Every structure is written in C-alpha cells, then in structure tokens.
Amino acid sequence: MxxxxxxxxxxGRGFIGALLSKAGYHVVFADVNKEVIDKxxxxxxYTIHVMDVECEEVVVENISGVISINDEVLxxxxxxxxxxxxxxxxxxxxIAPTIAKGIQLRKEAGIKTPLNIIACExxxxxxxxxxxEVEKCLNEEEKAYLEEFVGFPDCSVDRIVxxxxxxxxxxxxxxxxxxxxxxxxxxxxxxxxxxxxxxxxNLMAYIERKLFTLNTGHAITAYIGNLKGYSTIDESIADxxxxxxxxxxxxxxxxxxxxxxxxxxxxHFKYIxxxxxxxxxxxxxxxxxxxxxxxxxxxSDSDRLIKPLMTAKGFDLDVDNLLxxxxxxxxxxxxxxxxxxxxxxxxxxxxxxxxxxxxxxxSDDELLERIEKAYEDVLAI
Numbered sequence: 166m167x168x169x170x171x172x173x174x175x176x177g178r179g180f181i182g183a184l185l186s187k188a189g190y191h192v193v194f195a196d197v198n199k200e201v202i203d204k205x206x207x208x209x210x211y212t213i214h215v216m217d218v219e220c221e222e223v224v225v226e227n228i229s230g231v232i233s234i235n236d237e238v239l240x241x242x243x244x245x246x247x248x249x250x251x252x253x254x255x256x257x258x259x260i261a262p263t264i265a266k267g268i269q270l271r272k273e274a275g276i277k278t279p280l281n282i283i284a285c286e287x288x289x290x291x292x293x294x295x296x297x298e299v300e301k302c303l304n305e306e307e308k309a310y311l312e313e314f315v316g317f318p319d320c321s322v323d324r325i326v327x328x329x330x331x332x333x334x335x336x337x338x339x340x341x342x343x344x345x346x347x348x349x350x351x352x353x354x355x356x357x358x359x360x361x362x363x364x365x366x367n368l369m370a371y372i373e374r375k376l377f378t379l380n381t382g383h384a385i386t387a388y389i390g391n392l393k394g395y396s397t398i399d400e401s402i403a404d405x406x407x408x409x410x411x412x413x414x415x416x417x418x419x420x421x422x423x424x425x426x427x428x429x430x431x432x433h434f435k436y437i438x439x440x441x442x443x444x445x446x447x448x449x450x451x452x453x454x455x456x457x458x459x460x461x462x463x464x465s466d467s468d469r470l471i472k473p474l475m476t477a478k479g480f481d482l483d484v485d486n487l488l489x490x491x492x493x494x495x496x497x498x499x500x501x502x503x504x505x506x507x508x509x510x511x512x513x514x515x516x517x518x519x520x521x522x523x524x525x526x527x528s529d530d531e532l533l534e535r536i537e538k539a540y541e542d543v544l545a546i
Contacts, residue, residue, distance in 0.1 A: 166189055166191065166246050167190060167191050167193065167241070167244055167245045167246055168182075168185040168190035168191070168192050168245060168246060168247045168248070168249065169192075169193045169195055169241055169245045169247075169249070170182040170185065170192055170193070170194050170195065170248075170249050170251065171195045171196075171233060171248065171249070171250040171251070171252050171260050172194075172195075172196060172250055172251040172252035172253075172256075173194035173196035173198065173202065173205065173230065174196070174251060174252075175326040175327075175328060175337050176251040176285070176322070176324070176326050177194060177196075177249075177251040177252075178194070178211060178213075178225070178335065178337050179213055179324070179326040179337035179338075179339045180251070180285075180322065180324045180326060180339065180343060180345075181249045181251055181285050181322070181345070182194060182225065182228070182249075183213055183223065183225045184345065184359055184360070184361045184362065185247070185249065185359065186225050186226065186227050186228060187225075187360060187361075188357070188358065188359040188360060190227070190246070190247070191227050191228070192225075192228045192229075193228075193229050193230065193231055193241045193245070194228060194229070194231070195230070195231050195232075195241070196232070196233055197232065197233055197234055199232060200334065201230070201334060201335065202230035202231065202232055203230070204230075204333075204334055204335055205229065205230035205335065206229055206230050208335065209226065209227075209228060209229070210224055210226040210228065211224075211225055211228075211336055211337070212224050212225070212333070212336045213225060213336070213337050213338075213339055214331075214336060214337065214338045215339055215340070215341050216338050216339070216446070216448035216449060217340055217341040217342075217446060217448060218341075219341070220448070233260065233263065234263070238267070239263070239266050239267050239270055240270075241267075242263075242264060242266075242268070242270070242271070243267055243270045243271055243274065243276070245267075245280065246278070246280065246357070247280070247281050247282075247283070247357055248264065248280065248281070248282040248283070249282075249283045249284075249285050250282075250283070250284045250285060250286065250291075250295070251285050251286065251322075252286070253286065254287070254288045254291060254294070254462075257284060257286070257291065257294060257295045257298060258298045261295060261298035261299045261301070261302060262302050264282065264295075264299050265299045265301075265302035265303055265307075266302075268280075268299070268303070268307065268310070268311055268315060269303070269307055271310075271314070272306075272307055272310040276314075277314060278314070278354070279314050279315070279316065279352075279353040279354025279355075280314060280315050280316070280353070281315070281316040281317075281352050281353060281354075281357070282295065282296075282315065282316070282317050283317075283318050283319075283320050283347060284317075284319075284320070285320055285322045285345070286322075287322070287380065289369075289372055289373075289376065289467060290319045290372075291319065291320075292317040292318055292319045292320065292348075292351075293317060295317060296311075296317040299311070313353075314353060314354075315353060316352045316353035316354075318347050318349075318351035318352050319347075319348045319368055319372070320345060320346060320347040320368070321344070321345075321346045321371045321372040321374075321375045321376075322344070322375075323342075323343060323344040323345075324339060324340065324342065324343035324344070325339070325340045325342075325443060325446075325451060326338070326339045326340075327449050327450065327451040327455065328452075328455065329450070338448075340443060340446055340449060342439075342443055343361065344363070344375070345361055345362050345363060346363045346364075346365040346368060346371040346372075347362055347363065347364060347365065347368075348365060348368040349364040349365060349366055350366065367426070369426075370422075370426040370428070373422060373426065373472075373476075374422055374426075374428070376468075376469055376472065376473070377418040377419065377421065377422050377469070377472070377473040377476070378415055378419065378422075378436060378437060378440050379440050379443075380468075381414065381415060381418050381469045381470065381487075381490070382412075382414065382440055382441065382444065383398070383444065383456050383469075384456060384457065384463055384469050384470060384490065384494065385410065385411050385414050385470075385486075385489075385490035385493065385494075386398055386401045386402050386407060386411050386444055386453075386456070387401065387453040387454075387456035387457035388453075388457055388490065388493035388494045388496070388497050389401065389407045389410060389411075389493045389543065389546060390404070390407060391453045391454070391457055391493075391496075391497060392493055392496050392497075392543065392544070393407065393546070395453060396452060396453060396454075397450050397451055397452055397453060398444050398449070398451040398452075398453060398456060399444065399445055399446060399447050399449065399450070399451070401444075401453060402441065402444040402445055403445070406546050407546065410486050410489050410490070410546060411441070411444075411486075411490075412437065412441060413485075413486040414486035414489070414490050415437045415440070415441070416434065416437065416486075417473075417477050417482060417483055417484055417485075417486055417487050418473035418474075418476070418477060418487060419433050419434065419437055420477060420480070420482050420483075421473055421477035421479070421480055421482060422476075424480040424482070425476060425480075454499055454502075457494075457497050457499070458499070458502050458504075458505075459502065459504045459505075460494050460495075460497050460502075460504055460505055460508050461504040461508055461524055462504065463494065464491070464495075464508075465524065465525065465526070466525055466526040466527070470487070470490055470491050470494055471491070471525045471526075471527070473487060474487045474488065474491065475527075478532070485539075488536060488538075488539035489539050489542065489543045489546070491521075491525075491536055491539060492536065492539035492540040492541075492542065492543040493543045495508070495512065495517060495520075495536075495540050496540070496543065496544075508524070511523065511524065517533075517536065517537045517540050518530075518533040518534070518536070518537050521533055521536050521537075
C-alpha cells in the first residue's frame with residue numbers, strides 16, 4: 166500500500182504521515198524542500214518526540230521522499246492508494262495541477278482502483294476546496310473519471326506540533342493528544358483502516374467544535390499574550406487574567422456550538438477544560454508568534470475569531486470575551502509577518518471600524534463599534 170503526504174513539515178511528519186506509516190502504508194513525502202526530502206531518502210526514518218506528562222519516542226519508518234514540483238511525483242500519484250496534504254490552505258491551489266496530472270495518468274492507464282484525497286488543513290472543507298481546484302485542470306471526461314473513482318473526504322485535524330530545532334531536521338516534537346475526524350460518506354471504495362482516523366457522519370460539528378475551541382482559544386491566548394509581552398502559549402495562559410478571558414471566550418463560542426449543533430453543554434465544557442490543559446503543556450514551548458501569524462486570515466469571516474463571534478451573536482448570546490480576542494488580534498504586530506504589516510497599515514489608513522469591516526466582512530455598525538471599544542478595553546487586561 167502506498168500513501169502520498171504532500172507537505173513534509175511538522176504536521177505532515179508529526180501527525181498524518183506517522184499515522185499512515187503505522188497503518189502499514191509506504192509513505193511518500195512530497196515537498197519542495199530539497200534538504201528535507203534528501204534526508205528522508207537518506208535515513209528512511211525519523212523520530213517523533215511526544216512531550217507531555219508522559220514522554221515517549223516514536224520511530225517512523227517505511228518512508229521515502231520526492232520533490233513535489235518534479236515529474237517523478239506524478240508516477241507516485243498514479244500508484245498511490247491515498248493522498249493527504251498538510252501544506253497550508255494557500256498552497257492547495259498550487260499543488261492542485263500536479264494532482265490533476267496524476268489523475269489524468271490514472272485515467273489513461275485505465276486504473277479503476279479508488280483513490281481518496283484528504284486535505285488535512287486548518288480550514289473548513291479543505292478537501293472540497295482542493296477538489297474544486299483540481300477540477301479546474303480537468304476536461305469533462307476526466308471530471309467524470311474523478312467523480313467515479315476519486316474521493317475527497319473533508320476532515321478536521323487537531324494536534325499541536327510546534328517548530329523545535331533538533332540535531333536531525335526530520336525529528337519532530339508533538340503533544341500526546343491528537344484528533345483526526347474524517348467524513349465517512351465521502352470516501353470512494355472501501356474505507357482504509359487507519360488507526361487514529363475517526364470516521365464522522367456529522368463532520369461539520371467536529372470541524373466547528375475544533376475551530377471554535379482549540380483554534381479560537383489558541384489565537385486569543387497568543388494575541389493577548391503578545392500584547393502583555395509573553396513569548397509562549399504556556400506562559401500566556403498561566404496569567405490569570407488571560408486565562409479568564411480565554412476560558413470565557415471559549416464558553417461563549419461553545420454556547421454557540423451547543424445551540425447550532427445541539428451539543429451536550431456539560432460534555433463540551435469538559436472538552437474546553439481539556440483544551441486549556443493542552444495550552445498549559447510546559448514541554449511544547451509554543452511561540453505566540455507562530456500561533457498568531459497571518460492575522461488577516463484569522464480575522465476573516467470564516468475563521469477562528471469572527472465565525473464563532475457571529476455564530477454566538479446570532480443566537481443572542483454573550484460575546485464580550487470573544488470581542489476582546491478580536492481586539493487583541495487587531496493590536497498584533499510582527500514586522501516579519503506580511504499579513505500583520507498589511508493589517509496595521511490598513512488600521513492606520515482607515516481606522517479600526519473600516520479596517521474590520523473590510524477584513525472581517527462585517528457591516529453591522531453596532532458590532533463594529535463594540536469591536537472598536539474592545540480594541541481599547543483589551544489593553545487593560
């Protein structure tokens with residue numbers, strides 16, 4: 166069995182690729198980083214360091230690597246049983262033409278073995294987005310082949326894998342917790358048996374539970390932590406004032422989920438406690454700059470700050486702490502982050518209300534005024 170993992174970064178190696186290898190697949194990592202790919206082909210293994218209350222080391226073997234922009238990746242796609250990605254949402258359109266060419270080769274060769282492609286990105290319906298990009302590169306006959314033999318199950322992924330420098334560039338540090346929920350009905354053919362992959366029939370509830378809880382809380386912790394001069398997530402969440410805002414914001418977003426997806430409130434609040442416990446992990450040393458990067462994306466109306474805010478507000482629920490999180494994000498400054506620089510230029514040029522209206526697609530003037538007030542109020546935390 167062969168799997169291709171597009172993206173040989175920390176998530177690709179420390180999470181998805183490792184699960185595929187454990188399930189018995191030969192995992193081909195496809196990436197543009199020649200140093201990493203050469204090292205994979207040289208060592209044919211790497212080590213995952215699980216850093217938590219109980220630490221362990223997991224050796225991942227049965228792997229190889231290929232440069233994702235070279236033609237040799239097409240043969241790998243032709244021969245693969247499953248394809249996964251962990252490249253970042255903005256990169257999906259760039260790898261779509263390559264995947265499309267691989268699918269064309271499968272059609273030309275008369276291959277009727279189902280292929281499932283799962284985009285494991287921090288986004289809603291990333292696989293569906295990738296499918297749409299792939300279809301742009303196919304003619305009508307090829308699209309028909311894709312519909313019959315190629316599945317694009319959407320998924321939600323959850324594991325904190327911070328960038329940690331080690332002697333071996335392939336080794337990865339991860340937390341013990343992980344969750345990979347995949348849309349069961351979207352698979353083509355027999356569903357692969359992969360330990361750690363949870364098949365879900367109501368995927369949107371899982372996706373939004375993770376987005377509104379881990380991603381929302383993580384981002385707010387990072388933005389307020391940065392504002393108060395902390396450098397890591399565990400330092401930030403140890404501040405009682407930050408902890409209170411973050412937990413209350415997660416409860417506000419959680420109540421929106423309870424109303425929308427009819428979740429069990431008590432069970433969800435226990436899930437919130439578990440997530441905050443992960444933020445406190447002192448072994449990960451997760452930088453606030455990593456978690457807070459790309460604020461324009463994180464302030465968009467489909468992402469971790471605005472979507473839970475609008476969902477909760479839509480049910481007439483309290484959103485005061487979510488607003489403080491948005492206010493903190495608007496203060497975020499990092500000269501090395503192009504989105505951050507652009508956001509601050511936009512605020513300077515247009516002011517808070519107009520900048521947020523543009524970035525977050527908000528037209529409610531009363532809400533914009535509350536965000537403007539939260540931008541000031543968050544400085545007092």
